[in-house]
Amino acid sequence: MIExxxxxxxxxxxxxxxxxxxxxxxxxxxxxxxxxxxxGKSTFIRSINRLVTPTSGSLLIDNEDIxxxxxxxxxxxxxxTGMIFQNYNLVKRSNVLKNxxxxxxxxxxxxxxxxxxxxxxxxxxxxxxxxxxxIEEKLYNRADELSGGQQQRVSIARVLxxxxxxxxxxxxxxxxxxxxxxxxxxxLKKINKEDNITTIVNLHFIDMAMEYADRIIGMRAGEVxxxxxxxxxxxxxxxxxxxxxxxxxDLRGGANKS
Amino acid sequence: xxxxxxSLTADKTPSIYPAKTKMQVTLIFFVIIxxxxxxxxxxxxxxxxxxxxALGNMYVVIEKFFPPNFAVLPAIWEPMAQxxxxxxxxxxxxxxxxxxxxxxSAQNVTTFKPLYYLTxxxxxxxxxxxxxVLAVLFVGLFGIGLFPGILALIVFSxxxxxxxxxxxxxxxxxxxxxxxxxxxxxxxxxxxxxxxxQVAPQFAxxxxxxxxxxxxxxxxxxxxxxxxxxxILNQQLGFYNYPNAMAIIILIFVVVIVIEFISNKxxxxxx
Numbered sequence: 152m153i154e155x156x157x158x159x160x161x162x163x164x165x166x167x168x169x170x171x172x173x174x175x176x177x178x179x180x181x182x183x184x185x186x187x188x189x190x191g192k193s194t195f196i197r198s199i200n201r202l203v204t205p206t207s208g209s210l211l212i213d214n215e216d217i218x219x220x221x222x223x224x225x226x227x228x229x230x231x232t233g234m235i236f237q238n239y240n241l242v243k244r245s246n247v248l249k250n251x252x253x254x255x256x257x258x259x260x261x262x263x264x265x266x267x268x269x270x271x272x273x274x275x276x277x278x279x280x281x282x283x284x285x286i287e288e289k290l291y292n293r294a295d296e297l298s299g300g301q302q303q304r305v306s307i308a309r310v311l312x313x314x315x316x317x318x319x320x321x322x323x324x325x326x327x328x329x330x331x332x333x334x335x336x337x338x339l340k341k342i343n344k345e346d347n348i349t350t351i352v353n354l355h356f357i358d359m360a361m362e363y364a365d366r367i368i369g370m371r372a373g374e375v376x377x378x379x380x381x382x383x384x385x386x387x388x389x390x391x392x393x394x395x396x397x398x399x400x401d402l403r404g405g406a407n408k409s
Numbered sequence: 410x411x412x413x414x415x416s417l418t419a420d421k422t423p424s425i426y427p428a429k430t431k432m433q434v435t436l437i438f439f440v441i442i443x444x445x446x447x448x449x450x451x452x453x454x455x456x457x458x459x460x461x462x463a464l465g466n467m468y469v470v471i472e473k474f475f476p477p478n479f480a481v482l483p484a485i486w487e488p489m490a491q492x493x494x495x496x497x498x499x500x501x502x503x504x505x506x507x508x509x510x511x512x513x514s515a516q517n518v519t520t521f522k523p524l525y526y527l528t529x530x531x532x533x534x535x536x537x538x539x540x541x542v543l544a545v546l547f548v549g550l551f552g553i554g555l556f557p558g559i560l561a562l563i564v565f566s567x568x569x570x571x572x573x574x575x576x577x578x579x580x581x582x583x584x585x586x587x588x589x590x591x592x593x594x595x596x597x598x599x600x601x602x603x604x605x606x607q608v609a610p611q612f613a614x615x616x617x618x619x620x621x622x623x624x625x626x627x628x629x630x631x632x633x634x635x636x637x638x639x640x641i642l643n644q645q646l647g648f649y650n651y652p653n654a655m656a657i658i659i660l661i662f663v664v665v666i667v668i669e670f671i672s673n674k675x676x677x678x679x680x
Contacts, residue, residue, distance in 0.1 A: 226595060227593065229590070229593040233592065234588065236584065236587070236588060240587060241585060241588075242607065243582070243585075244606040244609075249602075253592060253602050254592050256589060256593060256598045257592055264598050265601050309588075313592050
């Protein structure tokens with residue numbers, strides 16, 4: 152369970168990233184955070200694995216305040232929260248398997264990982280993860296030989312290999328075309344259901360949020376301005392979140408495939 | 410009809426650069442030309458002899474140095490090999506020492522500012538000392554021989570290599586490093602998994618480049634007593650044995666060309 156209690160974050164340059172956030176995310180939920188760029192979606196998600204550190208309030212994960220974590224505690228927290236990025240963030244010159252195995256870094260000793268002495272189970276797990284996103288045939292390809300959608304699937308496999316309790320996805324489809332976007336979201340949704348991993352996704356496409364989310368949190372200027380199940384959300388809700396009328400480019404489209 | 414068309418007269422089309430930039434560039438151009446003309450005038454006034462003397466001297470030099478005495482070749486193979494060994498040894502040691510120094514002087518890895526500035530300053534000081542000065546210093550400390558030469562080369566190439574590699578590290582894609590950190594990796598794991606694959610080819614290429622520099626530098630270092638072929642060359646010049654010296658110079662020339670050719674080929678394959 153993730154619980155934001157009056158969390159605020161002010162960046163060193165004075166920008167208010169988060170403003171008095173109070174949100175509780177239950178285990179197994181699939182939450183989509185929507186908002187315009189600069190609304191604080193990324194800051195929200197990155198606070199959870201402490202890539203950024205909120206300046207006040209308390210953030211509880213499994214009933215422990217993570218804001219005081221550092222060193223070993225922090226790495227342990229990051230080990231149980233997997234992250235997916237807009238730009239996939241793979242090591243381009245390394246092969247797919249090595250990229251996926253990087254998900255085990257937090258579970259593996261420094262010397263073992265440097266000498267590539269992974270446990271058999273870990274390598275097996277990495278291969279299984281690749282199979283789950285249907286990219287196992289690219290095992291030994293270099294990451295930069297893959298298309299954007301394939302790279303994002305590899306990064307999902309990396310997160311799966313990590314065996315996290317939470318998956319954080321920061322604009323995972325913003326660099327992809329509509330069909331690939333739906334494919335990636337479908338995998339994320341499937342993993343959420345099958346493994347019961349709490350998943351938090353940042354999106355700015357309204358139709359995708361509506362299609363995949365269980366619950367939608369709307370953000371504007373660092374504040375949560377809407378929080379509720381998808382059934383309560385209408386076009387008007389989005390207009391309130393965005394503070395303007397809905398436009399063509401707020402929609403990803405291409406949802407007609409199934 | 411023609412008058413209705415938007416007319417593209419000279420004063421209406423904008424020029425590629427604003428007038429102010431044009432003025433500045435023109436001014437700078439003439440200032441630089443002025444500096445050239447002035448220094449040409451000045452050096453001409455101070456120069457004694459001029460080019461006319463050089464042509465005459467050239468004849469004397471050629472007469473003294475040619476034909477080169479290739480009979481000495483068997484005797485100078487060993488010092489030549491020593492020179493190459495010096496360069497190999499010095500390059501290897503400095504390539505190893507470079508790793509921590511380059512990491513500590515890369516702003517994106519060493520986020521602790523004082524440490525970063527400390528290593529940067531240390532490397533800057535290292536680079537300001539010319540290799541010849543280093544050699545003279547170490548020869549003074551350890552006596553004539555290969556060891557001071559190797560030490561001088563290590564310090565000299567460390568300065569170049571650490572600087573070049575830290576700049577490579579700074580230009581690397583930071584996104585994978587963030588991903589490794591987000592998956593719970595510690596600093597060493599992040600460096601090994603996300604940084605090393607990105608800089609490894611450049612690292613190998615720069616080490617080879619510094620090896621080329623070291624070969625040439627080790628010849629010069631020999632002149633001040635730091636061992637190798639340079640030492641022999643200096644001795645032969647001291648004995649006024651110009652045909653022998655010419656044979657040595659030709660050998661050095663050939664060896665340097667061969668090594669640079671091989672090294673260039675390898676570097677092309679790497680990048």
